[in-house]
Amino acid sequence: MGGERLVALDLVDTQLLAATPPVDLIETPEQLAQWWSLQEVRLPAGPVPDCAAVRRLRAAVRDVLDSHLAGELPSATSVDDINAAAAGAPQSLRMVAHGNGLQAATRWHPEYGGNAALASMARETIELMTDAERLATLRRCANPNCSMLFLAEHRRRQWCIGSRCGNRARVARHYEKTRQS
Numbered sequence: 001m002g003g004e005r006l007v008a009l010d011l012v013d014t015q016l017l018a019a020t021p022p023v024d025l026i027e028t029p030e031q032l033a034q035w036w037s038l039q040e041v042r043l044p045a046g047p048v049p050d051c052a053a054v055r056r057l058r059a060a061v062r063d064v065l066d067s068h069l070a071g072e073l074p075s076a077t078s079v080d081d082i083n084a085a086a087a088g089a090p091q092s093l094r095m096v097a098h099g100n101g102l103q104a105a106t107r108w109h110p111e112y113g114g115n116a117a118l119a120s121m122a123r124e125t126i127e128l129m130t131d132a133e134r135l136a137t138l139r140r141c142a143n144p145n146c147s148m149l150f151l152a153e154h155r156r157r158q159w160c161i162g163s164r165c166g167n168r169a170r171v172a173r174h175y176e177k178t179r180q181s
């Protein structure tokens with residue numbers, strides 16, 4: 001686990017909120033399809049949902065994460081949207097043959113009308129929000145011109161991995177070192 005990126009966080013980070021004007025990296029169906037092709041190995045198989053459904057989940061996830069960072073409660077609508085996405089394609093556990101024995105496998109149920117990938121990202125968010133220890137590692141990048149959210153694998157990590165922010169982080173580390181010596 002550790003610093004493993006959540007797809008839900010990558011989804012939230014497709015919106016560069018600190019840019020003027022804000023930039024949406026999945027604004028068009030073409031951009032969404034491109035982002036999806038990069039993420040699909042980490043998501044359950046199924047069709048690419050429409051832009052509106054993805055944006056709606058993204059807004060809800062952003063709201064619960066931002067609210068947590070601000071020490072506030074998220075809106076009930078955001079919580080409902082995430083719960084609805086998770087419930088839209090529930091999971092079941094099944095056994096499949098493996099060698100001479102059986103192995104557990106997860107089956108997603110899109111037949112309930114939802115999208116398994118959206119359900120998976122919603123579930124990641126629910127698991128993160130209800131795991132106090134892990135949630136304590138949630139950070140917004142320390143660069144005021146960057147809106148990226150990430151889970152800090154080291155307590156002191158303050159910057160996202162973007163090239164500009166990464167560079168600031170190196171400068172900050174260098175400053176820290178020279179200040180201490």
Ligand SMILES: [Zn+2]
Pocket residue numbers: 141142143146147148159160161162165
């Ligand atoms: Zn950053």
